[in-house]
Amino acid sequence: MSASGLPASLAGLPFAKGHGTGNDFVLVADPDGGREVSAAEVAAVCDRHRGIGADGFIRAVRSEHLPEGQALLQSDPAAEWFMDYRNADGSISEMCGNGVRVFVHFLLAEGLVSLAEGETLVIGTRAGLKTVARVDKGYAVDMGPWEFIHPDHAAAKAMDAVVNAAGLEVPRPGLSVSMGNPHTVVALAELSELAATSLVAAPTVQPEPEHGTNVEFVVPAEPLVENGVGLLTMRVHERGVGETLSCGTGACAAAVATRFWAGRDAPNEWAVTVPGGVVGVRFLTAEDGREHVELSGPAVLIARGTLL
Numbered sequence: 001m002s003a004s005g006l007p008a009s010l011a012g013l014p015f016a017k018g019h020g021t022g023n024d025f026v027l028v029a030d031p032d033g034g035r036e037v038s039a040a041e042v043a044a045v046c047d048r049h050r051g052i053g054a055d056g057f058i059r060a061v062r063s064e065h066l067p068e069g070q071a072l073l074q075s076d077p078a079a080e081w082f083m084d085y086r087n088a089d090g091s092i093s094e095m096c097g098n099g100v101r102v103f104v105h106f107l108l109a110e111g112l113v114s115l116a117e118g119e120t121l122v123i124g125t126r127a128g129l130k131t132v133a134r135v136d137k138g139y140a141v142d143m144g145p146w147e148f149i150h151p152d153h154a155a156a157k158a159m160d161a162v163v164n165a166a167g168l169e170v171p172r173p174g175l176s177v178s179m180g181n182p183h184t185v186v187a188l189a190e191l192s193e194l195a196a197t198s199l200v201a202a203p204t205v206q207p208e209p210e211h212g213t214n215v216e217f218v219v220p221a222e223p224l225v226e227n228g229v230g231l232l233t234m235r236v237h238e239r240g241v242g243e244t245l246s247c248g249t250g251a252c253a254a255a256v257a258t259r260f261w262a263g264r265d266a267p268n269e270w271a272v273t274v275p276g277g278v279v280g281v282r283f284l285t286a287e288d289g290r291e292h293v294e295l296s297g298p299a300v301l302i303a304r305g306t307l308l
């Protein structure tokens with residue numbers, strides 16, 4: 001332990017702090033992959049009282065230095081950089097939608113990549129390759145295809161989980177969706193019900209996806225669609241964190257579930273309002289012929305520093 005109270009192993013480590021719609025991250029550049037971080041180190045840095053404070057910790061490593069990255073380089077040699085993502089408690093997550101935008105913003109600010117208007121950057125993640133472009137108000141990320149988590153999910157079955165949280169009058173039906181990482185989405189009828197739901201403790205989900213789940217409570221607007229865009233308000237309890245101001249993969253899962261519930265005439269474009277702002281979600285047919293989900297939103301860096 002150093003005098004700062006942080007693990008002594010972290011002393012002298014340069015970092016940046018950033019966020020995407022209030023979902024905040026500590027970012028560290030480790031191009032040669034020599035600076036593995038432990039769960040205890042991540043938890044200490046992300047501690048909001050004794051550390052820098054963040055929902056997640058992101059290490060930028062050249063893909064060639066990680067086994068997961070090497071595998072991705074075989075399918076796309078352009079995937080030079082890998083986003084090594086940890087939740088605030090130190091656990092690993094496969095993917096972070098807000099994080100990947102902030103990650104690219106960080107790589108640009110550090111001069112590690114360039115990304116001109118009209119160009120794209122391919123990033124390696126534990127949920128596969130993600131293609132990122134600059135857009136008007138930030139970055140757009142091709143998040144790849146979505147999937148139902150429960151393999152026995154029948155297309156006719158609108159719900160496949162029962163979710164409970166403090167403040168709900170009765171347990172609610174939910175739908176579990178993978179965006180590379182797990183989500184369970186619950187629709188509520190009223191904004192007042194959303195406000196009354198307590199996310200201090202993790203909601204219970206039955207059956208719970210094998211590796212736990214992030215839980216999104218959504219209130220579809222009435223009317224649902226304005227100028228061709230579906231409108232949702234969402235709060236989220238993130239696996240490995242707690243309630244956060246935003247979750248990019250969660251917003252994608254929320255749009256997937258609500259579009260599924262709304263049926264054939266539901267729009268392909270969505271605006272998801274979270275406590276920290278608004279993110280955009282679009283459904284596109286990609287070059288591989290499959291439906292992909294695109295997430296767009298801002299990315300901000302607020303500070304650079306050195307851990308003591």
Ligand SMILES: N[C@@H](CCC[C@H](N)C(=O)O)C(=O)O
Pocket residue numbers: 023056087092093094095096097098099181182214238239240241244246247248249250
């Ligand atoms: N906030 C992220 C998701 C981060 C990972 C999540 N907590 C998990 O464990 O899967 C996002 O913006 O997608």
